[in-house]
Amino acid sequence: MTATLTKDRAAGPPPVGRATGPRRARRRGRTVALLFVFPALLLLGALVLYPVLFSVGRSFFDASGTRFVGGDNYTEMFRDPATLKAIRNTVVWVVVAPALLTGLGLILAVLVEKVRWATAFKLLLFMPMAVSFLAAGIIFRLAYDQDPDKGVLNAAAVSVHDAFAGTSSYPTARARTGPQGLTQGHDGSYTVNTTVTPGGATVALAMVGVLPKDLPGDASPAYPAAGRKAAADEVRGVVYLDFTPGGTGTPGKVDQREKGLPGMKVEAVRDGRTVAHTTTASDGSFQLSGLHTGSYTLRLPESNFAPPYQGISWLGPTLVTPAIIGAYLWIWTGFAMVLIGAGLSTLPRDALEAARMDGANEWQIFRRITVPLLAPVLTVVFVTLVINVMKVFDLVYIIAPGPVQEDATVLATQMWLVSFGGGNDQGLGSALGVLLLLLVIPAMVFNVRRFRRSQR
C-alpha cells in the first residue's frame, strides 16, 4: 500500500486522484488479503465451525434424526450404564493421569539436571512422543499379556513373587488316602494319620497326581532310603510318587523303581506346635533329628501344594484403566519433563545459590523455592495434559481386549461406539461429542484470554 501511494505522488495526480488512489489501493490490498486468508477460512468454516453447530443441533434429535427430543440425549447419557461408565472412566483419567505426569515430570526434570548425560536421558524419554498410539498400544498389549511366559510385566511380577514367597513344588499332588495314609486339612496341607516316635520305623508317605515328566530332574528312586534305620532321636521317612510306569507297582508300597519327591517340606508337630521341619532330598528321604522321646504327627504343609502364582490380570476388568494409564505415562512423561525442564532453566540461579549458602538442603530448596517459582509452568503442563487426556481414544481402543472394552471405555471411545461402532445412535453420539467440546471450553477461554492479554 505504501508503495502504490508513493508512485501516485510521483505521477503528480490531480487532487481528486489523490483521494481515489489510496482508496483504490486499499481496496486492492483488501482483496489480496482476503485471497490470502480465504482457503484457510473456507476449510475451517466448512469442516470445523459448521460441524460444531451441526452437532449441537443434531444432539437434540433422536437416533435417526427425524424427531426433536430436546435434552433427552443429555439425560440419557447419565442414565445409560455404558455412557455413565465412560464418563466415570474419563473422570478417573483426568484426575489421575495429569497429576501423575506433572509430578513425575517435575521430579525427573530436577534430577536429570544433576547428571552429565541429561540430554541423552531427555531424548530417550521424549522419543515415545513420536510413536503412534496404535504402535504403543500393540507394545503394551504385548507387555501386559496375562501369561507370565509371554508378558514381560507378569514375568517380572511372577519372578518377584516367587523370590519372596517361594514356589510350590507339587501343585497337582494328592496323597493316597487309607489307613496308613494321610488326611487333607482345610488349608490344603496333609497330616499323617498315625503318629510317629523317634527311633521308630521309617515312614513312607505315598503321593499321586504328579506326572512323571513334572518331576524334578534330580529325582531318584526312594527304595533304598525307605529301608534305612532311624537313630534314637530322629524320625526318618520318604515322600515318594506311588506310581510305577507300566502300572506294575503295588499301591501304598515303595516299589523298586518308584521315585522320591525332592524338595517337599515336612514338619513334625507336637501338641499343635511345629517342633521341627525339613525338606526332602533328591530320593524323597527326610530326617528330623534332635527330637525328644514322645509321639509326633508328621505334616506336609500347604505351601507344597499351592497353585503356582499366575501374575496380575493387567487387562482384566478392574485393572484395565490403570494399565492403559501406565501406557499413557510411557508416552507423555518425557513431554512433561522437557517442558518443566525448560522452565527450570529460567529460574534465577542466585536465589538457589543464596539458599544453599544459608544451609538449606536439597529438599528444602525443592519445596520452598523450585516448586513455587515453577508454578506457572506446572499449570500450563497440567492444563495441556488435561485437554489431551480428555480426548484419549486410540490407546483405549487398542489395548483393552474385546470383552474388557466396555470396562475401559472413555468418552471418546464411547462416542465412537455409539455413533459408528454398532450403536448407530447419532443423536446420543452427537451429544457425547458436544459434551467433549463443553469439557474443553474452559481451555478455549483460557487460550483466548491469554492471547488477548499478550496483544496488549
Added chain:
Amino acid sequence: MNAVRRGLGNGLVQASLVVIGLIWLTPLAGLFVSSLRSAQDTAKGGWWTALTSPGQLSFDNYSALLGNAGITQAFWNTVLISVPATVLVVVLAALAGYAFAWLDFPGREPLFLLVVALLVVPVQIGLLPVAKLFGQLGLFGTIPGVVLFHVAYGLPFAVFLLRNYFAEMPKEMLEAARMDGGGEWRIFVQLVLPVGRPAIASLAIFEFLWVWNDMLVALLFADSSSQPLTVELQSQVRQFGSNIDVLAPGAFVSLVVPVAVFFAFQRHFVQGVMAGSVK
C-alpha cells in the same frame, strides 16, 4: 562429610535414572525383538527368551511383510495422506498467518480470535457432520477426504503459530520491501517464508507426525483401499496373538519413520510438539 553425602546422593540419582531409562527402553526393545521372532516362538515364550537363544531371530517377518499387499498398500497410503496434508497445512497456514499478521482486511481481529477459539475443538465433534458432507461430495472413503479433514483440524494451531511468529518480524523490513515495489505475493515468497523457516519447520514436523500417527480420522474416512497403516494394523488387533508376526513388524515399520524424523530434527521436533500440545 557433606561432599561424601552429596557424592553418594548423586550416585543414587544416576542409578535411578539409569533404571528409569531402561524401563523406558524395554517396551520398544520388546516390540523390536518380537518382530524378529516367528509366531510359534512367541506362543511358546516371551521375547526375552530370544536373548539367550538368538537363533530364533530372523528378518523373515519383514520379508513376509514386503509381500503382504494389504500392508504395503497401507504404507503408501500413509505416505500419500501425510505428505500432502503437511504441505497443505503449511501453505494455507502461512498465507493466512501472514494476512492476519500484516495485511488489513475487515474482520481481521474477530476472525483471528475465532481461529484461537477453534484450537481446542476435539476432532470427534467433526466426525459425523463431515462424514455426511463428504458423502454428498463423493469424498468419503477417499485419500483426498482424509487429507482435507486433517488439514482443516490442523489449521487453527498452524495459523495461530505462524501468525504469532510472523508478527514478530520487524516492521521496517516489510516496509522496505514494499518500498522496493514488491507485490504482496512476492514479499510473501521472498521475504516472509524464508524468515519464518524455523517456525515452518517445527509446524511441518509436528503436523507430519500428527497425521502419520493418526488412526481415528482414517478409521472413519478411509475405506479398505485408502486406509493407512494404523487402520490396517488395528483391523488385525482383534486376533491379537496368533498374528503377532504381522502386528509386531508392522507396528515397528509404522513407528520407525516418525522416530527417524525425531532423531533427525530433534530441536524442531521438540519445539513443534511443545507448541502443538495446546491442540
